[in-house]
Each structure stands twice: as C-alpha cells, then as structure tokens.
Amino acid sequence: MGDSSKVILASASPRRRQLLGAAGISFEVIESLVPERRLTGEPARDYALRMAREKAGAVSSRFAEAIVIGADTIVMCETQILEKPAHPEDARRMLEMLSGRTHTVVTAFALARGGSVLESSPVESQVTFRKLSEAEIDDYIATEEPFDKAGAYGIQGVGGGFISRVEGSRDNVMGLPTEPVVAALARWGVKPA
Secondary structure, eight states: OOOOEEEEOOOOOOOHHHHHHTTTTOOOOOOOOOOOOOOOOHHHHHHHHHHHHHHHHHHHHTTTEEEEEEEEEEETTEEEEEEOOOHHHHHHHHHHHHTSSSEEEEEEEEEEHHHHHHEEEEEEEEEEEEOHHHHHHHHHHHHTTTGGGGGGTTTTGGGGGGGHHHEHHHHHTTTTOOHHHHHHHHHTTTTOO
C-alpha cells in the first residue's frame, strides 16, 4: 500500500478501531488530541460534525498523503447534549434521564487529506432504553464502563442490556457509522482488504 492510500484513524477509541478493522480497512491510529469543547448554543449535529472535521484536519495536516478519518459521537436527549460523564453523579444524572426514553446518537465522520476535509457527514440513530432501577444504575456506575462514553453507556458492553430498541445503525451508536465511512473511503480510492 503506497502513501497515497494510507489510512489513519484520528481516534484512540477501541470501539472505532474494532469497527474499522472489522470492515476490512487497513489503517494506523494517530490521536488528534483536539480538545472537545462545545461552542455556546451549538446544536449537537453541528458540534459532532465540527469535532470530526477538526480531528481529521489536525492529523491530516501532519500526514499530508494519508486519508485521515475523524469521528465524534454525541448523545442527545430532548434538548440536552450528554457528553462523557465527569464523575459518578454526572453518570447517574445521564442514566436517569435516558431511563425509559428514546434518545438520539449522532456520530459525525470526516475524511481529510493534506489538511483539507474531503467530505464529512453526521449519521443519526434513535436508541430507546427500558426503565432502569436505581440499583441497576448504581451497579453499572460501579463497573466504571460509563466514564469514557458519551451519554454514560456503551451499547457493546453491559450498557447494551439497557436498550430495548435501536432505529438506525448499531455501529453508529458504538462510535463509527461503518457503512457510510467505507463508502466514503471507496470514493477516495480506499477499498477493504
């Protein structure tokens, strides 16, 4: 594989690595280290898209020939954006809010080369939680699974047991909408191995 078709994933997320690898894409991981800060009043889709574009752009400006994939996942319940919980009480607040309700997971992705974004898109899934008991929430927080995940849960972990329905892509909820990403890579000459 020459430099022109080298793919870099600008994320340390083990879930994104797993999804991209399972799709047959050969890639390296280089974290973007772009701080995730929402602008005042910024809508969830715009925030996720801006972060994905900034992450991809930051890494691609250092590796000009590679195609860089940036991604960002946001959980939105009603009008509130739920990012990664800062502490156990924050995780509890989020899980209580999600309990028995449907929320939106937006994962935006961006492809960049030479510091310029080639294309980007937000992808949405609707996730419905069953009603959770206080004990379930306490036990889940004790696993420490919620702390590196937007919305304080992981669909691929223990938190998957809280979900009664997913409309849209499950991969998207995990952090990477695999089908649209693979299709976008193909448009730029990158095919699964």
